Amino acid sequence: MKMSKKSKVILYILLTIVAVYFLAPFVYMLLTTFKTEGEAIAYPPSLFPKDWHFENYAEAWSSQPFGTYFLNSVLVTVLTTAGTILSSSLVAYGFARFRFRGKNILFMILLATMMIPWDVTMIPQYMEFNAFGWLNTLKPLIIPSWFGSAYYIFLMRQFLMGVPKDFEEAARIDGANSFQIFYKIYVPIMKPSLILVGVLNMLSAWNDYLGPLIFLQERSKYTLALGLASFKGVYSESIVPMLCITVIMILPPILIFLFAQRYIIEGTGGAIK
Secondary structure, three states: OOOOHHHHHHHHHHHHHHHHHHHHHHHHHHHHOOOOHHHHOOOOOOOOOOOOOOHHHHHHHHOOOHHHHHHHHHHHHHHHHHHHHHHHHHHHHHHHHOOOOOHHHHHHHHHHHHHOOHHHHHHHHHHHHHHHOOOOOOHHHHHHHHHOOHHHHHHHHHHHHOOOOHHHHHHHHOOOOHHHHHHHHHHHHOHHHHHHHHHHHHHHHHOOOHHHHHHOOOHHHOOHHHHHHHHHHHOOOOHHHHHHHHHHHHHHHHHHHHHHHHHHHHHHHOOOO
16 A cells, blocks of 8 residues: 555654654763763753763773673673574474474474473572582573573574475485585575574673572672672662663664664565565
């Protein structure tokens, strides 16, 4: 259905209003990071600072070992994303392209695990990691991701189900084995889906607070999310430093999303026909 020019103008105006509504708090927070503490709590509030205090970021960053927290978050995010993409894509490939007895039952059991809240498995996982001697290390945050994720397996399995089998049959005629077919044929086809899974997992791992809170005790092992929470406890009456660290923390997810948004749309749109 083709929209009239008047309808497009009205739609663009509404979308602009909605965009301004959602962006306004972030813009105000960003501008507040350059204010003094007095300007930040002044009433009525002002949008722009009288003087731009760029040193607020350096002072907030050096007040606690945020460099260590940042590196820990990057390490956890990169390794969990790599493990999730590798393990989930292999399992999804198995469910989508192999025939074996009990496949549908196993897949239903896999989907059923998505209905179990993390609160239920939290205590058993804690006891298990304690028995392994992994508490107060980054291992409980990284290693489970290398065993796949039910949601991402389901997502990529559905993507692979829409890929024609002609590519696989042609490759088998040429003598390719199952792993070569997966690596050389399906991985390039799955690129949008893999990027979608990677972005979703990055956002989840980067913002994870409960996992580090439960499994980590030493401050040198803290991630950025946990470090920010402890920072808020110490500087609860100082608004500007908290906002500075918050802006630093949310910038990487925003940049990643802007870079990968095209692939996210392709990844949710289905496979080639």
